[in-house]
Amino acid sequence: MAIKVRDVIRWLEDLAPLHLAEEWDNPGLQLGDPGDVVTGIMVSLDFTQEVLAEGLEKGVNLFVTHHPLIFRPLTRLSWNRPQGRLIKEAAVRGASVYALHTNLDNARGGLNCWLAEALGLKEAQPFGKADPLEKLVVFVPRDHAGKLMNALAEAGAGHIGQYSHCTFQALGKGTFKPLTGAKPYIGKVDEIEEVDEVRLETILPRSLRTKVVRAMMDAHPYEEEAYDLYPLVNPGVRGGPGRLGSLPAPMALEELAFTVKKRLGARAVRVSGELVQKVDKVALCGGSGGGLISLAADLGAQVYISGDLKYHDFLLGQSLGLALIDGGHYWTELIAVSGMARFLEGKLAEAGADLPVVCTKVQREPFMELN
Numbered sequence: 001m002a003i004k005v006r007d008v009i010r011w012l013e014d015l016a017p018l019h020l021a022e023e024w025d026n027p028g029l030q031l032g033d034p035g036d037v038v039t040g041i042m043v044s045l046d047f048t049q050e051v052l053a054e055g056l057e058k059g060v061n062l063f064v065t066h067h068p069l070i071f072r073p074l075t076r077l078s079w080n081r082p083q084g085r086l087i088k089e090a091a092v093r094g095a096s097v098y099a100l101h102t103n104l105d106n107a108r109g110g111l112n113c114w115l116a117e118a119l120g121l122k123e124a125q126p127f128g129k130a131d132p133l134e135k136l137v138v139f140v141p142r143d144h145a146g147k148l149m150n151a152l153a154e155a156g157a158g159h160i161g162q163y164s165h166c167t168f169q170a171l172g173k174g175t176f177k178p179l180t181g182a183k184p185y186i187g188k189v190d191e192i193e194e195v196d197e198v199r200l201e202t203i204l205p206r207s208l209r210t211k212v213v214r215a216m217m218d219a220h221p222y223e224e225e226a227y228d229l230y231p232l233v234n235p236g237v238r239g240g241p242g243r244l245g246s247l248p249a250p251m252a253l254e255e256l257a258f259t260v261k262k263r264l265g266a267r268a269v270r271v272s273g274e275l276v277q278k279v280d281k282v283a284l285c286g287g288s289g290g291g292l293i294s295l296a297a298d299l300g301a302q303v304y305i306s307g308d309l310k311y312h313d314f315l316l317g318q319s320l321g322l323a324l325i326d327g328g329h330y331w332t333e334l335i336a337v338s339g340m341a342r343f344l345e346g347k348l349a350e351a352g353a354d355l356p357v358v359c360t361k362v363q364r365e366p367f368m369e370l371n
Ligand SMILES: [Zn+2]
Pocket: 067, 287, 288, 329, 333
């Protein structure tokens, strides 16, 4: 079966919906044609000349990256500048480039979940801003209510604390008249129909809206689904990129720092705090996470693991009594490459498509440390 770029985009946006991205970000299709048939996928943190050459050599025409190729607004496309040259070559060679950036950082099941898993954090939960809640009301024939409820639950609706499949269902009568051209599931054209329908209500975080509505439409038998979706003022569920959890057992800060270094494969980590202090409550955020230091301390974290921390970030951590471990921007995000590749391999297998998914071997941390 031929897989198009738009199919892969749909999978990636189920994993990391675009509305989860920060306002200043520019994830999504950077370059290319959603209608192109995919010959292979290359996954990398960045889209560079080297990555393009590597992918083309492997017969790949879709590049999935973490950092967007086009980040700041383009003011010119000049073939004698590096970015212009890269975009031109990618376009001429028929490549598509798709980026999942802060939407992947913020997604449940995204980059920071993979990072928390890799570091063995237990019960890691987002600690950033709340994800607003929405209410979905859908009207469905009685004999389809169970199937629809399961589909909604699978897509992430109806989860409240430690309970799933939370819905309210009331029986009523639905009416409709199929007009000329309609292909009704029940009833005949030009005749008013009355059907026993269930009014099914459930709740969902806004970040799952696209996924839940799509699941509802797939599981609903009607040609035109009748549903309402409205915002709630209930406090939402905390979201954002950071995760806060516990270590399986308390350990000395020094041991944790070496564990981070080893698990991420980093060349070095930078640490502040008492190396002998035992830590248990850990916050983390891959990439460049200096902005979450104060919040992590406020929420009781003893140590915060991130990347790209600056001199003043370390001073702030010290003043708040929060130990910091900087694993490096590159190393704390590298897990996104294997994570996205694994995800895409799973989706391709589900679709019965035999396409290569290749993790770049040419991209490296873009600097060296000389001691
Ligand atoms: Zn990054």
